[in-house]
Amino acid sequence: MGLDGSLQFVAMARSQSQCEVLHQDFLAMQLPESRFDGVFANASLFHVPSQELPKVLLELFKSLKPRGVLFSSNPRGNNEEGLSDDRYACFFDLDTWRDYVTSARFVEVGHYYRPPGLPRHQQPWLATVWRKR
Numbered sequence: 001m002g003l004d005g006s007l008q009f010v011a012m013a014r015s016q017s018q019c020e021v022l023h024q025d026f027l028a029m030q031l032p033e034s035r036f037d038g039v040f041a042n043a044s045l046f047h048v049p050s051q052e053l054p055k056v057l058l059e060l061f062k063s064l065k066p067r068g069v070l071f072s073s074n075p076r077g078n079n080e081e082g083l084s085d086d087r088y089a090c091f092f093d094l095d096t097w098r099d100y101v102t103s104a105r106f107v108e109v110g111h112y113y114r115p116p117g118l119p120r121h122q123q124p125w126l127a128t129v130w131r132k133r
Helices: 007-017 053-063 094-103
Strands: 002-004 021-023 036-042 064-075 080-084 087-091 106-114 125-132
Touching: 002 007, 007 021, 036 053, 053 064, 053 094, 064 087, 064 094, 064 106, 094 106, 094 125
Parallel strands: 002 021, 036 064
Antiparallel strands: 064 125, 080 087, 106 125
16 A cells, blocks of 8 residues: 555556555544554655654554554754755654654664665665564
8 A cells, every 4th residue: 555645646656556545644644553564654754844743653653563664764864854945854863763753652673874885974864664562
């Protein structure tokens, strides 16, 4: 199952994948409880304003089956947020991101920086893996 806030992208995903794709915005997301084994949130959760992030993470937590996995990859930064290229974005460091996700009752499985094989200052992406307790 897919999810996107853009009706155009939902239509493209449905036609290309033949899968169910929900047209939902993170801020009004309503997912079925205990439905998913995993959530793949690549380059998406960093667009959620920090004051809304606890609610969004809780909705993702509730949608996972027991021991379900959340993967998230976001551009990292020094805890800045605001408009970036006409889109809202949060650029958290690992400790701040960890605080948000553990507050939603997830347990950290691991993290890494992307792209691999480069010095840390050339790895702008923070990838994290979490498990539902």
